[in-house]
Amino acid sequence: TKFIEWRPGFRVGDESGTAGVSLHTVRRDRRVLSLLFSYAYRMEHVEMNPCYRIDADKPDARDVPLLTKNELRDFLKASNSNPMLHALVMLLSETGMRFYSEALQLRWSDVDFANGRIEVVHDPKNRDGKRIKGGRSRSIKMTDTLRDALREHAASYRMAMYEGERSPFVFHHLHTTRSAVAGS
Numbered sequence: 001t002k003f004i005e006w007r008p009g010f011r012v013g014d015e016s017g018t019a020g021v022s023l024h025t026v027r028r029d030r031r032v033l034s035l036l037f038s039y040a041y042r043m044e045h046v047e048m049n050p051c052y053r054i055d056a057d058k059p060d061a062r063d064v065p066l067l068t069k070n071e072l073r074d075f076l077k078a079s080n081s082n083p084m085l086h087a088l089v090m091l092l093s094e095t096g097m098r099f100y101s102e103a104l105q106l107r108w109s110d111v112d113f114a115n116g117r118i119e120v121v122h123d124p125k126n127r128d129g130k131r132i133k134g135g136r137s138r139s140i141k142m143t144d145t146l147r148d149a150l151r152e153h154a155a156s157y158r159m160a161m162y163e164g165e166r167s168p169f170v171f172h173h174l175h176t177t178r179s180a181v182a183g184s
Contacts, residue, residue: 004030004054023058030054067093087153088171094146098133106170108158111150116142 011019034051079086162183173180
């Protein structure tokens, strides 16, 4: 109970002592603490998990900032000079895919132009450990706008060769640098 009372007013690195944390953070920390006590209980280091007796206040639902149609139009227009970025922004806005674990891991084999679908694949054993949140593969229907944009993107990048090989990824690096390999 003392932890739940103390945690909202403490932020790591805050020298002034005036910054606090959100209720989401307090609940997450309580869950982690509960997991640790559960492990200690299983190892017989404690007689019970004290976290079972307390519950952190439930936070209000988070406000997710969404772009208006005009803001999205402006964002897409601003990305026109970079075709790879433009196609990525279009994909994210039309599908709601997660950026890193889904969109940046998308492969050409996951895009079915004939049926107008994108397969979001969760396959940790076969696809370089590819995992997605929720742990289940799913299929997303493409809008006509997205299908046209991805066809145009495919015409430019699907057959492009990088060091003698084609990239399996829809969105990939175009040039090799110190921190990136072309085609990956």
